[in-house]
Every structure is written in C-alpha cells, then in structure tokens.
Amino acid sequence: MNDRRPTLHDVAAEAGVSIKTVSRVVNGSEQVSPDLRLHVQDVVDRLNYVPNTLARSLKAGTGDTIGVVIDTIADPFFAALTSAVESTALESGLNVVFGSTGYVPERERSQIERMAMQQVRGLVLAPVLGNHEYLARFRGSFPIVLVDRSFEIDGYDTVVVDDRGATRDAIGHLLARGHRRIAFVGRDERFPTTSDRLDGYHDALHAAGIPVDPLLAPRGQAEEDAAERAVHDLLGTDDGPTAIFSANPRASLGVVHALHELRRTDVALVSFGDFPLARTLEPAVTCVDQDPHRIGAVATTQLLRRLGFDEGRDRIGPAERVVVPAALIARGSGEIEVPR
C-alpha cells in the first residue's frame, strides 16, 4: 500500500538519462530525440510514473484547483451549480475542491482559509450571511466570484438571480388573478436571498396598494417540515391566504405536502425554484426557474477570465455583476383565480 511513488529521479536512473530529459518527455515538450523519448516513455509506463502536481504547483507558485464554497452539496440547487462549475473548470484543466458551510459563518471562513492554504487558483463562493471583511485578506491572492447571494460588499464579481424583481413579477402574477391575501412562506434570516425576495413581495403589494399583513409572512421556515407547518397554521385561520408564494424549492416541498393534506386545491401557489415533479402534481406547480447550472457556468467563466484563461478578454477590470434571468414557468397552480 505504501511503496513510495516513483519520481523523476527514479525514472531517470532507470532509463539512464537525466531527470530533465524525463521531465521533457513527460511534458511532451521540447525537442528530444525520438528514440530517447520512446525509451524514456517506456520506462515511465513500466514504473507507473505519475507526475506530482503538488511539486509542479509549488514550483509554479500556483495550484491547479479552484474552490467552491456553498451551503451544502446535498442541496440540489448547489449540486447543479457545482456540477456546472466542474465541467466548465475541467475544460481549462482545473480541478475542483468544494467545502460546505452548513450556513455557519465560521465554517465558511475556515473552509476558505483551508482553500487558501491549498493554493486554489480562484474561488466560487455562495456567502453565508454575516460579515465578510475577512475576504479582503484573500482577494489579493486569488479572485473570488460570489454566487447566488448579492452582497453589500463591493468589489467582487457577482452572479445572481434578480431575486427581488423575479419575486415582484411572481407576486404580480398572483395579483393579476385577483389574489389579495398572498402568503410568503420559506422566509429565513440566514439567507440574504430570502430578504431580497421578501422585498420583492413587498414591492408588488405596495404597487398594488395592498397593505402588508405581517401574519402572512411568518419567519423561520426555509426547510420542508417547517414550511409544511407554516401552511397548516396559515390556512387554519379564518382569513387565511388565497395564494402562497414559497421562497425556495425546499420550502415548496413542504407547502405542496401541506396543501395536499388539507386538500386545498383552491389555493394558488408559486414556487421560487423548480423542483422534481412540479409538473406532475395536480395542479402542476408554477415556478420561478433559477437555473443554477447557468449561474455556476457564468461564475466559472468569469473566474477563468480573471485568471487569464480567456484569451480574448482582459483579466483585469472592475468587478462585474451578472444578473441571470429567472423565468416564470406557468403550470397551473399559479394561475388559480381567487374564489369569489
């Protein structure tokens, strides 16, 4: 299990040449006489020589990986995003390390510190709520692209969805169907995106001249079970909502389950974020589609540009903010009219 892996030296000794020659052969570069190259290649294969990227990187002063720091890879949204990061990075020969924060600021920080130690070339980060001044320490060493969450801190490339605008539109969609009592479920202080979506919700209500009822936007139910309970509570009252806006796909699962249990097919629903079977349910669930894959791909492209992988574009320049559009997919649940 622990035979020392062969090094350039071993190969050189075995082949009776200098290590530099082996290096040249391994890197496919330069002029090496064909017969020598063949011979060396042979020894390389026979010894199962594998170049040591660590040493290479140490020499080069920079690694060959990029880091992805997210809430948790178990979240389908981030899984899709990370998948896109990987495939985009791979095209440029970069590996991907990831670390999850579990929504804990300290863990975010330690993950990033860890990656800095690993000499990552760059970082894609979905920041947890909290102070991010500490990032300044790292930005001198490698570019950082923020994803999904918009941030007060300026100076970072950012790729986000227009949470506020998309939510405003979604609520408008419900208002157009006559709904006046629209609940906002899935609110969670840990997620800045939720606040933005809540803002969009307020925007739409204000624009329509509808007073905000705080009871319709309770707190702390970003997760499936909590959202489920919230819906039970909301619909258990006399003047419950006629429509529900669910602020994230996990919450939506709970909302859907609750509506189903209560047999309330009369309540309209729009989900921020698509989820499996949304089209299958009865009624099919109208969603705001976030396209995590696109967010990841765009973010990585931007990172690669900052790293100089994009020949065509300049690697420096002011921080950019890309807003990935989110489309409303009308499937039925969001088109339920208000009962008269």
Add this chain to the structure above:
Amino acid sequence: MNDRRPTLHDVAAEAGVSIKTVSRVVNGSEQVSPDLRLHVQDVVDRLNYVPNTLARSLKAGTGDTIGVVIDTIADPFFAALTSAVESTALESGLNVVFGSTGYVPERERSQIERMAMQQVRGLVLAPVLGNHEYLARFRGSFPIVLVDRSFEIDGYDTVVVDDRGATRDAIGHLLARGHRRIAFVGRDERFPTTSDRLDGYHDALHAAGIPVDPLLAPRGQAEEDAAERAVHDLLGTDDGPTAIFSANPRASLGVVHALHELRRTDVALVSFGDFPLARTLEPAVTCVDQDPHRIGAVATTQLLRRLGFDEGRDRIGPAERVVVPAALIARGSGEIEVPR
C-alpha cells in the same frame, strides 16, 4: 490581485527570527518562549500569512485531500453521498476534491489519474461499467474504496446496497399483493446496479414460478423522459403490467408522471430509491430507501481506517465488503392489490 503571498521567510525577516521559529509558532508546536511566540504571531497576523499546504504536503510526501469520483454531482444520490464523505473527511482535517465521469470510462480514468497527480490520500469511487485493471496502478499509492457498485475485481474495500436482495424483496412485496405482470423500468446497461436489480427481479419471479416476459423489462430508460415513454408503451398494450418496479429514482419521476397522465391509479409502483414528494403523491410512492448518506459515511470511515486515522483499528487487512441495508418504505403505491 497578485501580490506574492507572504512566506515563512517574509514573516521571519519581518519578525527578526529564523524561519524555523515561525514554523514552530504557526504549527502551535514545541517550546517557543511565550513572548517570542506572541511577537511572531503578531507578525503572522499582520502580514496575513497563510501556510502553504502544497509545500507542506510535498515535504510530507502526501497530500491532505481525498478524492471522490462519481457519475455526476448533479445526481441527488451522489450529492448526498458526497456530502457525507465531506463531513466525515472534514473531521479528520481532510479536504475533498471531486470529479465526475459522466458515465464515460475514459473520463473516470483521467479523473483518477488527475487525482493521483494531486497526491490524494485516498479515493472513494463509484466505478463506471468497464475494465478496471488500470486501478492496480494506483492502489499501491493510495487506498480506494468502491461505492454503490459491486465489482468483479477483488481486493477493494466496497460499500454497497444489496441491490439484488432488496429488489427481490420489493418484487416479493408486489407478488404478495397478487401481481403477476410486473414491469421493470429504468433498466440501463451503463449501470451495474441495474443489472443486479434485474437479477433480483428475476429471482423473485422464478421463486414464484412466474415466467419472465422480456417485454416487461425493456432496455435503456434510466432517465426520466425515457422511463416516462416506457410506461406509456407498457400500459398501451392489452396485457400490460398491473405493477411497476422502477429501478432508480430518476426513472421513478418519469414513471410517476406517466401514470399521472394516464390516470392509472390502479397500477402499483415500487421505486428503488426515494425521491422528494414521494410521500405527497396520491397514492404516496412505496420506495426502497438506499440511504446514500450512510453509504458515503461508511465508505469514508473505511478509507480513514486504511489511512490509519482510526487509532483503534488496524490499517491493513483484507478488503472488506460492507452491505448497507435498504429498507422498504410502504407508503401506498406498492400496496395496491391486483384488480380482480
């Protein structure tokens, strides 16, 4: 963006001590006079010094990451598995790099080669179908734990679900409800697990003395849309199945959708692998629960043991095979009796 990161030398120079002293302080080790340590620590903070893991690893001859190679992180099964690997690895201070194969043997190989170059300490691999002799090259360098897919090649630690047995039980569950024409959907030659599940299906039918009808187990529909079409085809015939076994959760989504479109609530369904909303559907979907999180955790624990992180247990020994149990969760769809 590219100020050279400070090194031990820089800190040493600034603090007016030798690099070794800085090294000692950074590693919190040994005896350094308290005042000196304080002073050095101060300079470290001021310069934003971050140790270079690459150099450390080069010196140590081994890295601080473990690799995970899977089909794609976008698959919820592997996302959950990878998430478990990460949290388990993190407890031992190891980072996680991942690479996806996209079901392509060559990509699997190149990903592993890449990780070998990166000096991963160990590997968790969900092997793609194909020849894996090449793995022998690497096993001398680092331990490899195979997950999810059982393998003919001996000598590797393996963590799998008892696909065959669990499927046999699931089919038995349907047979007990009187079903005799049970379809097998989601079959795909790319996945060895599918073959094992198909074997289990055959086992159960044979045990019940029911002849196998190849038309009930068509090929090539592991994905949602293909599975959906397959169900339409199967139920479009005169002697269609009265029950469906779906061999993976992605396929199940398609099956559910098709059943819903066809309004066939009379057809029984058991899904191999749980999925969101399975409990919400009408009828709720009976599933064989694979517990990917557990598979990942067990695999990583085994890997850590091979790496000597588990003080209590020996790091060497013959390859072990852990079979993680898969429980049948009866929710309704699998308990539909055959129509008389």
Add this chain to the structure above:
DNA sequence: CTGAAAGCGCTAACAA
C-alpha cells in the same frame, strides 16, 4: 529554546 542546512519533486535558466 533557537537557528542553519538539507531536501521533498519538479521546472526553468543556463551550460555543455
């Protein structure tokens, strides 16, 4: 308790 020197595996000058 602290420092000097060697070397991990590799590449990039610079020679030969």
Add this chain to the structure above:
DNA sequence: TTGTTAGCGCTTTCAG
C-alpha cells in the same frame, strides 16, 4: 539535443 544547478515553501535533523 541533453545535463547541471538553483530554488518554489516547508519541515526536519542536527547543532548552537
């Protein structure tokens, strides 16, 4: 065309 030498940043003898 090929080899020698000097580090990359760090840890580890072995001295002071």
